Amino acid sequence: MSELGEFELIARYFKRPERALGAGVALGVGDDCALLQPGAGMQLAVSSDMLVSGRHFFADVDPRTLGHKALAVNLSDLAACGARPLGFTLALALPTANADWLAAFSEGLFALADAHHCILVGGDTTRGPLNICITVFGEVPPGHALLRSGARAGDDVYVSGTLGDAALALKAMLGEIELPPEVLMQARKRLEQPAPRVALGLALRGIATAAADVSDGLVGDLGHILEQSGVGATVHTEIATSLIASHAYFMGASGPNDLQKMAPQLLQCALAGGDDYELVFTAPATNREAVLSAAQRSATVVTRIGRIDSEPGLRLIDAQGKPLAQQLASFDHFGT
Amino acid sequence: MSELGEFELIARYFKRPERALGAGVALGVGDDCALLQPGAGMQLAVSSDMLVSGRHFFADVDPRTLGHKALAVNLSDLAACGARPLGFTLALALPTANADWLAAFSEGLFALADAHHCILVGGDTTRGPLNICITVFGEVPPGHALLRSGARAGDDVYVSGTLGDAALALKAMLGEIELPPEVLMQARKRLEQPAPRVALGLALRGIATAAADVSDGLVGDLGHILEQSGVGATVHTEIATSLIASHAYFMGASGPNDLQKMAPQLLQCALAGGDDYELVFTAPATNREAVLSAAQRSATVVTRIGRIDSEPGLRLIDAQGKPLAQQLASFDHFGT
16 A cells, blocks of 8 residues: 555556567657557557546456456457557556555556557556546558448448447446346456457458447447448347347246346347447448458457448337337437 | 537537648547558657646636646647647546536637647547546657657757746745736746647757656756666756746846745746746757757747766756755655
């Protein structure tokens, strides 16, 4: 619990042993600026996310998972653009400089950074209410970035991995629902240690027409693609709902009564749950083989959940093909 | 005082009218990432600073000056590297989304951004204790960045503009000293609306051997240059002190008694006062003409305050050439 000065803190927890900085980083931590050297002609993809205690995480969250998540949500933005991670800056406001907390936080942070060859190049530390702001940099060849604006009528709509588990965990942790311990543990890992889909994003370059990461919920984030592409979509909600990892639990062990009871919650988590950090993307039907191949290359499950229409708006349909018009309105406020 | 949602807030205050993004920015606000396109072969200089209410600014500060300062401290880092500003991301945590506050904040921010052709390319907004994190990007030809590590024995040491006025204003605003209203007004402008020395930094490429911006105080920031260059320096404190704009006031109107009384305060502000955002830099004696020419081209006053020695350590000497050994130790804690 000893208090550390800013420079000592940086040296102890955020200055890494001398090592090759990597091709894209010419100068790292320690000067007024870091110097990035993108590959010849490459564009630099940039994204910034701020995580605030009590809003994006519980104040007593394990600092190791917090370090992971703070970088993961930023890498997820690079993934959604199909950019290869190069480096990041970390700005950190701390109420106190607690050595144990910092050791665990930096351990979680660097474990994920190293896995993605993403170098800490600089940043800032200050005293203040706990706040973590990471800005991440990646590179992508001009014209190859996956944008939100490229979806075309007739394209398939896909999501990666599973949807809604993070929101399910949050509901359980807030006491709004009850989950069996083993389901909660699984779901909570999705909330606290999301896996950014960087490899999938890279594999989808030249195959997907549009992509976004699912940070605010499927309806909201697919909505951004639709709006910026000037199109609409039809999504099969029973497929989306089946992507909740714990859906199987309610289908099976707990019996149909529990499933009946939980169905609205599961639907809501799948469609409007935030914090999934999966990718929602579109690709022409002629690219179905290529999408499957990209999924295999990146060892990531992808599921086709609908199609892009020329008619604007998002149409959610159930297993019988009927619209969920009533429910749709109620999803609006989850997106913000 | 009406409350705004995140997307409405971004659209209203941070989305600018459609305009040329500038050569270095291929895609701005609105996708998962922004896309920067540095000039062919250029390096990207990156810096990130976080400003926290109650620590870096008073909670009731004019939001217009806060918007200015939040970007200015970042542009100052680009200046210290000799990098040309391209763009920045803004992450903002706000306790409430107050329309008047946001209008003034964004006005101050964009006025400075426009003056430096620096484009807002993305960011994040969230609810939380007031916190402003800006990450700024500039470009510099490989090998031309001004680093902290380039000072050599025999080089001259210079600072730009005036030193210590910001610290003097802060002392007065905290009630530690009294300043006449017209002196306070002048000094307070330096504290709240610092002018980043971007033009000077660019003009010093190829002329200065090392540079840093004076954010933590001259002793601390020159200290970084000395440490990273493996050299020492001798600085004439009476020259540094004379750079306090209000020094003339104490020399003149208020009479020698006031000056006598204030001398230790002025010395401390000049040597250890933070928030000046001037540049401290070094250049070989053979470049004196070139430094003056760079100062003229960038319309910035520069003053030679000392020289680099091969012997490590910073030696502060008074008008009689005597060392200020006693006082030096007491400056240590100002730097942190």
